[in-house]
Amino acid sequence: MSLCQCIIGWRQDADKKNPGFQVNPHVFYVSAVLVLFFVSIGVFFTKRLSEIFGTFQNTIVVNFGWFYILSVAFFLLFVIWLYFSPYGSIRLGKDSDRPEYKDTTWFAMLFSAGMGIGLLFYSVAEPILHFASPRDAAPGTIEAAVEAVNLSFFHWGLHAWAIYTVVGLSLAYFSYRHDMPLTIRSTMYPLFGDRIYGIRGNIVEVLAIFGTLFGVATSLGLGVMQINAGMDYLGLMSVSINNQILLIVFITLAATTSVISGLNRGIRILSQVNILLGLALVIFVFIVGPSVFLLSSFVQSIGYYLQNIVYLTFQTDAFTGLEWQKMWTMFYWGWWISWSPFVGMFIARVSRGRTIREFIRGVLLVPAIVTFIWIIVFGNTAIHMEVFGNGGIVNAVQTSIPTALYVLLDKLPGSLISSALATIVVMTFFVTSSDSGSLVISILSSGGNPKPAIPLRLFWSLLQGAVAAVLLLTGGVVGLQTAALTTALPFCVVLILMCYSISKGLKAEYDGKRVIDSEKKPPENTSNNKAKQLVGELFEGGSK
Numbered sequence: 001m002s003l004c005q006c007i008i009g010w011r012q013d014a015d016k017k018n019p020g021f022q023v024n025p026h027v028f029y030v031s032a033v034l035v036l037f038f039v040s041i042g043v044f045f046t047k048r049l050s051e052i053f054g055t056f057q058n059t060i061v062v063n064f065g066w067f068y069i070l071s072v073a074f075f076l077l078f079v080i081w082l083y084f085s086p087y088g089s090i091r092l093g094k095d096s097d098r099p100e101y102k103d104t105t106w107f108a109m110l111f112s113a114g115m116g117i118g119l120l121f122y123s124v125a126e127p128i129l130h131f132a133s134p135r136d137a138a139p140g141t142i143e144a145a146v147e148a149v150n151l152s153f154f155h156w157g158l159h160a161w162a163i164y165t166v167v168g169l170s171l172a173y174f175s176y177r178h179d180m181p182l183t184i185r186s187t188m189y190p191l192f193g194d195r196i197y198g199i200r201g202n203i204v205e206v207l208a209i210f211g212t213l214f215g216v217a218t219s220l221g222l223g224v225m226q227i228n229a230g231m232d233y234l235g236l237m238s239v240s241i242n243n244q245i246l247l248i249v250f251i252t253l254a255a256t257t258s259v260i261s262g263l264n265r266g267i268r269i270l271s272q273v274n275i276l277l278g279l280a281l282v283i284f285v286f287i288v289g290p291s292v293f294l295l296s297s298f299v300q301s302i303g304y305y306l307q308n309i310v311y312l313t314f315q316t317d318a319f320t321g322l323e324w325q326k327m328w329t330m331f332y333w334g335w336w337i338s339w340s341p342f343v344g345m346f347i348a349r350v351s352r353g354r355t356i357r358e359f360i361r362g363v364l365l366v367p368a369i370v371t372f373i374w375i376i377v378f379g380n381t382a383i384h385m386e387v388f389g390n391g392g393i394v395n396a397v398q399t400s401i402p403t404a405l406y407v408l409l410d411k412l413p414g415s416l417i418s419s420a421l422a423t424i425v426v427m428t429f430f431v432t433s434s435d436s437g438s439l440v441i442s443i444l445s446s447g448g449n450p451k452p453a454i455p456l457r458l459f460w461s462l463l464q465g466a467v468a469a470v471l472l473l474t475g476g477v478v479g480l481q482t483a484a485l486t487t488a489l490p491f492c493v494v495l496i497l498m499c500y501s502i503s504k505g506l507k508a509e510y511d512g513k514r515v516i517d518s519e520k521k522p523p524e525n526t527s528n529n530k531a532k533q534l535v536g537e538l539f540e541g542g543s544k
Contacts, residue, residue, distance in 0.1 A: 023447070023456060024202070024445060026202045042471075050474040053475060053486075054482070057481075058326075064489060068333045069314065071492050072336075075495065078499050078503075079364060082360060087506040088355065091356075092359060100352055109350050119371065120405065123379055124378045124405050125397055125404035128148070128386070128393055128404060130147060134148065140386070148383060155328065155329065156368075157305065158368050159336070163333075164344055164347060167187075168348045169363075171344055174516075179516075185200075185204050189516060190502075208341040209445060212342045214483045215487070217483065220248070220433065225472070227423055234416070244472055245472065251430050274428035274429055277425045281418065284414075289412065290380075298376045331484060334484045337491055337495065340491070385411055437460075445460070
């Protein structure tokens with residue numbers, strides 16, 4: 001199930017005609033003006049913006065690379081500490097609350113929250129690129145093959161989900177345990193008290209909007225490049241930046257159509273279909289690929305990952321230069337941080353009633369394991385062809401990264417059908433991600449209102465597409481990577497404060513003190529309780 005599916009639960013009332021246009025003016029206008037300014041610069045001064053991006057990226061990597069590496073390491077260690085701490089038995093809700101969803105349903109929703117276009121884009125490309133240009137091995141060797149999968153595990157594994165855990169846990173704790181609005185600013189209450197309803201809270205929400213907007217736009221940009229590659233393979237459209245912009249326009253309009261018309265049923269079905277099609281694609285590649293080798297390499301890769309996780313976690317390339325880190329680890333850490341408000345809000349919404357220990361075990365481990373399976377099936381099938389077969393994938397991927405998945409499928413039986421299926425999956429993920437992302441941003445910019453007005457949602461949906469187009473124009477994959485890395489830096493500071501804030505709140509509760517000592521009731525508090533009930537409408541009836 002995709003993030004959009006859960007959000008549809010919030011949309012039930014929002015899709016009924018809403019005459020109001022409620023926004024938090026300080027958050028909405030600041031965010032909107034800055035993003036529109038960025039889009040204008042990208043349209044009229046594309047080359048100049050590309051140069052600025054390059055300068056920003058180098059500045060961040062050189063001066064703050066260590067900060068990214070250390071911060072994400074801290075997030076993982078913090079989550080592990082919480083799991084084993086006495087606070088682990090505290091429930092995300094009242095003591096009498098119990099989980100709303102069965103474990104199987106919950107696990108499926110967790111995985112789908114963090115999986116989408118990005119995993120489809122990189123599941124073949126990243127292992128192959130590491131295999132061809134390994135970090136610590138000779139290119140094209142068995143050692144390079146082992147390292148390639150290990151690095152992919154590292155970038156998509158526990159560290160990514162630790163970031164999501166921090167945000168989701170903080171939101172769920174303060175909202176369900178202490179009846180705060182389900183907004184990012186609520187997680188800062190133990191630090192700032194009622195001042196979260198002023199400028200400090202506004203700054204936090206603006207940073208969350210920027211992170212979400214550019215994080216989703218990065219995924220949309222990668223997705224449209226892959227769609228274009230797939231349509232080129234199918235003989236429907238040649239690969240060009242103009243065609244990619246046209247695809248962004250077309251698919252963004254499809255997403256905004258659902259916003260305008262309230263096609264809840266259609267988006268819900270589309271969300272379910274894209275997960276089922278993705279699952280079908282994995283099963284197909286596993287069956288027609290080297291199945292026994294994949295099972296064996298999965299076991300070996302898990303062991304190698306655990307063996308090297310500490311070394312990779314704290315590796316900054318201080319003596320050898322930062323080029324590799326810039327293109328890989330720091331990009332991923334920035335991407336996950338920028339996605340964390342988006343995914344964290346989803347995870348919080350579906351996790352009421354679980355203990356902190358249950359929450360961490362589910363969010364940190366289960367999605368990571370499923371992601372490892374995905375990478376093994378696609379990535380190691382491609383590497384197996386390079387090591388034991390006729391090869392040819394490395395050269396193709398080095399020439400065009402978006403073609404990676406299609407080059408692999410072309411070497412398997414039924415390539416035309418599987419390639420068409422892959423293209424459909426990417427397109428459906430694009431539509432649902434755009435629709436969901438615009439709704440989350442609308443909620444943040446309207447002060448936590450779970451029923452943001454349709455014009456507001458339409459505005460952010462169109463702006464997401466515009467940002468994705470500008471990022472493609474200013475540098476393709478590199479431009480997308482730079483955007484994620486740059487916009488995530490300030491929100492990384494918010495995440496660190498979030499860790500301190502929730503630990504302070506948990507300690508106060510454990511010591512029998514009041515966590516929320518306020519008589520001030522924010523305007524969004526009433527509607528927030530209603531929003532928490534809406535999500536249940538979608539998932540009634542069991543697991544996928």
